[in-house]
Structures are given as structure tokens and as C-alpha cells.
Amino acid sequence: MIDASKIDCAAVLGAGTMGHGIAHSLALTGVSTRLYDVDDAAAARGLSAIRANLDKGIEKGKVSAEQRDSTLERIVATSDFDAAIRGAQLVIEAVPEKLELKCTLFARMSKALDADVLLATNTSALPVSRIAAACSAPERVVGMHFFNPVHLMRLIEVVRAEQSSDSAVKTALDLCLRMGKDPIEVRDTPGFASSRLGLCIGLEAMRMFESGVASAEDIDKAMVLGYGFPMGPLKLTDLVGLDVRLGIAEHLARELGERFTPPQILRDMVAAGKLGKKSGQGFYPWPR
Ligand SMILES: NC(=O)c1ccc[n+]([C@@H]2O[C@H](COP(=O)([O-])OP(=O)(O)OC[C@H]3O[C@@H](n4cnc5c(N)ncnc54)[C@H](O)[C@@H]3O)[C@@H](O)[C@H]2O)c1
CATH class of the missing domain: 3.40.50.720 (NAD(P)-binding Rossmann-like Domain)
Known part of the structure; x- marks a missing residue:
């Protein structure tokens, strides 16, 4: 090599x-x-x-x-x-x-x-x-x-x-x-280290947003101010691309089980073309 x-x-x-x-x-x-x-x-x-x-x-x-x-x-x-x-x-x-x-x-x-x-x-x-x-x-x-x-x-x-x-x-x-x-x-294990851990938090944040626990801004703020994350999990999902995260979640659900089942809101947003920053709209608007 x-x-x-x-x-x-x-x-x-x-x-x-x-x-x-x-x-x-x-x-x-x-x-x-x-x-x-x-x-x-x-x-x-x-x-x-x-x-x-x-x-x-x-x-x-x-x-x-x-x-x-x-x-x-x-x-x-x-x-x-x-x-x-x-x-x-x-x-x-x-x-x-x-x-x-x-x-x-x-x-x-x-x-x-x-x-x-x-x-x-x-x-x-x-x-x-x-x-x-x-x-x-x-x-x-x-x-x-x-x-x-x-x-x-x-x-x-x-x-x-x-x-x-x-x-x-x-x-x-x-x-x-x-x-x-x-x-x-x-x-070589499903989701390696980062995707597996990061997605757990991302999917839970989506479920919380879906059930009205708090706004996207406030869910993200909880992790930024409370846990010292540089960026909240919903904003990060917008940057990664909702379609990309959906694909990973489907794969990890098959490999590692139910805890990675994609929330309905993620499926609905991807179906509606709300893919995050790259499409101009995700959990946040991304004016171009
Ligand atoms: N987006 C992220 O934050 C992120 C982070 C780490 C890893 N990844 C991984 O990186 C890979 C790419 O993700 P992305 O977010 O850049 O996707 P993307 O949709 O932004 O880009 C994919 C590109 O591949 C092109 N493409 C499609 N079929 C092709 C082919 N046969 N040959 C050459 N190009 C082709 C598309 O035209 C598109 O420009 C995926 O495996 C994803 O899981 C993404």
C-alpha cells in the first residue's frame, strides 16, 4: 500500500x-x-x-x-x-x-x-x-x-x-x-461510533419536536447550553440533510433494532422535499 x-x-x-x-x-x-x-x-x-x-x-x-x-x-x-x-x-x-x-x-x-x-x-x-x-x-x-x-x-x-x-x-x-x-x-459495526451515538440524540429530538415538547430552537438550546454541544441536534440534522439521516436511521433500525426506527415527522419532511439546508427548509428555514 x-x-x-x-x-x-x-x-x-x-x-x-x-x-x-x-x-x-x-x-x-x-x-x-x-x-x-x-x-x-x-x-x-x-x-x-x-x-x-x-x-x-x-x-x-x-x-x-x-x-x-x-x-x-x-x-x-x-x-x-x-x-x-x-x-x-x-x-x-x-x-x-x-x-x-x-x-x-x-x-x-x-x-x-x-x-x-x-x-x-x-x-x-x-x-x-x-x-x-x-x-x-x-x-x-x-x-x-x-x-x-x-x-x-x-x-x-x-x-x-x-x-x-x-x-x-x-x-x-x-x-x-x-x-x-x-x-x-x-x-466495522453499524453506525460506527459517531453516527450511532449522534443519531440516537437526533431521532429523540425529532420525536420531542413531533410531540410538541418544545420548539426546535428550544430543544436545540437545551443541548447547546445544558450540555455544551456546539450545535443542537435539529440544526445539525438540517446541515447533514434529512434524507441522509433517514437513510442511516432505516439502516440502523434493521441492524440494531427498534430504537432507531425513524420518527414519522422525518419521513413526512423528506417526502415533502424538506431536506434541510440544501433544500432551503428543514426544522429551520434556510433562506438562499
Ligand atoms: N451529509 C453529511 O453530513 C454526511 C456526513 C458524513 C458522511 N456522509 C455520507 O457521505 C455520502 C454522501 O453524502 P452527501 O451528504 O454528500 O450526499 P449529497 O446528496 O449531498 O451528494 C451526493 C452526490 O453524489 C452524486 N451522485 C449520485 N450518483 C452518483 C454516481 N453514480 N457517481 C457519482 N456521483 C453520484 C449526486 O449527484 C450528488 O452530487 C453518503 O454516503 C453519506 O451517508 C454524509
């Missing part, structure tokens, strides 16, 4: 909420990055979002104009899958949370790429070992679970699948450090 310090060419699959943030962080670290999306417009939106976040970084004095320019120069947004992965030493997948879709993409790229290319999935809760099983040379597959917004959040869960080699896990952990992140290593 390639040494993390030698990785200088990567591909990110999916240019949505997470994919563009991962591409941003890789390119800022000095890695040439292809940002691939099946949808041309989504790839272009991902690149615009990176530019906007770098500009914000300059305003706050955290990024220099040179860093912004060199970071943007290292990113190519594309809807050509073969061109995106050609020559990549690392691929991080951030497409929607659907096991079949992820397995199909991993099977395709594992056939096309050398066995020492690190293949990582950013799944929030799906079994990484099942995704690895779809690949040739599955020992190079790990989970790298980033947090939103990726360019600001330091935690990455590195998930060791049943098949992951020690060297693949080490490369992933070292890469996190190289990106200025702070990794934890977790065994």
Missing part, C-alpha cells in the same frame, strides 16, 4: 455536501484532486462551493489568497468517470448512502486501478466489509468517515473492514494527519 506522504493524485466520487468538502481538504493539503459527479451541474456546483468556502477562509484570515489559488488549481471537476480515476493513488467515494450504488462503483474502480491504490468510502453507516467484498484486492478498502463541513471539522473515523490490511488502515490514518485532521480507528 502506498505511503500517505507519497499520495499526490486523488479522485473524489460525488461532489455533493461531503464530496466537495473532501476535495477541498485534499487539494489544500497539496494533492491534485479530480472531483467526479455523475451530474455535470453537481460537479460544477461542488467546485463553486469550494471557491466560496476558500473565499470565506480568506475573509476570516485562515487561508491566504495564494493558498486559495493553488488549491483551486489542483481541482478538476468532471463527469467523466474514467478520466477521474485514471492515475489516482487514492479514491474517496461520497455518493448517496445506497449500498448497491457504492458496491457497483467500487467493483468498477477496483478493476481499473492497481492493487496498491487506497479505496475509501465516506459511508455514514453502511457495512464497509460488504463494499470491500465487491472489489478485487479488497484489503485496500477502508472507511474514511468525514464530518460536515469537511473543511472545518477535524474528526475522521477510519473504519477497519474485515478485509482491510494493516497497511491500508495505516495509510488512511496517516493521510488524516497529513490533512491536519484528527482520526479515530473504529471496527
Whole structure:
């Protein structure tokens, strides 16, 4: 497996909420990055979002104009899958949370790429070992679970699948450090550490809102002021995406039991297109 310090060419699959943030962080670290999306417009939106976040970084004095320019120069947004992965030493997948879709993409790229290319999935809760099983040379597959917004959040869960080699896990952990992140290593279990714990609180907050215990603002305030959370669970759900959280809850309900059954309000809001910040409305309005 390639040494993390030698990785200088990567591909990110999916240019949505997470994919563009991962591409941003890789390119800022000095890695040439292809940002691939099946949808041309989504790839272009991902690149615009990176530019906007770098500009914000300059305003706050955290990024220099040179860093912004060199970071943007290292990113190519594309809807050509073969061109995106050609020559990549690392691929991080951030497409929607659907096991079949992820397995199909991993099977395709594992056939096309050398066995020492690190293949990582950013799944929030799906079994990484099942995704690895779809690949040739599955020992190079790990989970790298980033947090939103990726360019600001330091935690990455590195998930060791049943098949992951020690060297693949080490490369992933070292890469996190190289990106200025702070990794934890977790065994491949449903929801890993963070999604499992975070979702418990999120789902209970939704049930409380649904039954009129308090307003969304006050439920969130309880956790921010009472427990020192940086953000309340309903606002966090809006940032993550209600559809994303629903998918994770359905998966954990199947794997871990009833306590993860999605509340009706979550199903209704997703059906109504209220997906949180990305759609302009969730538990809070998000004017654009
Ligand atoms: N949103 C979060 O806070 C968060 C946090 C951690 C992990 N995750 C995980 O990251 C993954 C992506 O989530 P997201 O929130 O970025 O989703 P998103 O819906 O914002 O973005 C997904 C992107 O993938 C693209 N896509 C769909 N099919 C594709 C394909 N076949 N090939 C390439 N691109 C394709 C879509 O066009 C879209 O741009 C999921 O597995 C999710 O569970 C999300």
C-alpha cells in the first residue's frame, strides 16, 4: 500500500455536501484532486462551493489568497468517470448512502486501478466489509468517515473492514494527519461510533419536536447550553440533510433494532422535499 506522504493524485466520487468538502481538504493539503459527479451541474456546483468556502477562509484570515489559488488549481471537476480515476493513488467515494450504488462503483474502480491504490468510502453507516467484498484486492478498502463541513471539522473515523490490511488502515490514518485532521480507528459495526451515538440524540429530538415538547430552537438550546454541544441536534440534522439521516436511521433500525426506527415527522419532511439546508427548509428555514 502506498505511503500517505507519497499520495499526490486523488479522485473524489460525488461532489455533493461531503464530496466537495473532501476535495477541498485534499487539494489544500497539496494533492491534485479530480472531483467526479455523475451530474455535470453537481460537479460544477461542488467546485463553486469550494471557491466560496476558500473565499470565506480568506475573509476570516485562515487561508491566504495564494493558498486559495493553488488549491483551486489542483481541482478538476468532471463527469467523466474514467478520466477521474485514471492515475489516482487514492479514491474517496461520497455518493448517496445506497449500498448497491457504492458496491457497483467500487467493483468498477477496483478493476481499473492497481492493487496498491487506497479505496475509501465516506459511508455514514453502511457495512464497509460488504463494499470491500465487491472489489478485487479488497484489503485496500477502508472507511474514511468525514464530518460536515469537511473543511472545518477535524474528526475522521477510519473504519477497519474485515478485509482491510494493516497497511491500508495505516495509510488512511496517516493521510488524516497529513490533512491536519484528527482520526479515530473504529471496527466495522453499524453506525460506527459517531453516527450511532449522534443519531440516537437526533431521532429523540425529532420525536420531542413531533410531540410538541418544545420548539426546535428550544430543544436545540437545551443541548447547546445544558450540555455544551456546539450545535443542537435539529440544526445539525438540517446541515447533514434529512434524507441522509433517514437513510442511516432505516439502516440502523434493521441492524440494531427498534430504537432507531425513524420518527414519522422525518419521513413526512423528506417526502415533502424538506431536506434541510440544501433544500432551503428543514426544522429551520434556510433562506438562499
Ligand atoms: N451529509 C453529511 O453530513 C454526511 C456526513 C458524513 C458522511 N456522509 C455520507 O457521505 C455520502 C454522501 O453524502 P452527501 O451528504 O454528500 O450526499 P449529497 O446528496 O449531498 O451528494 C451526493 C452526490 O453524489 C452524486 N451522485 C449520485 N450518483 C452518483 C454516481 N453514480 N457517481 C457519482 N456521483 C453520484 C449526486 O449527484 C450528488 O452530487 C453518503 O454516503 C453519506 O451517508 C454524509
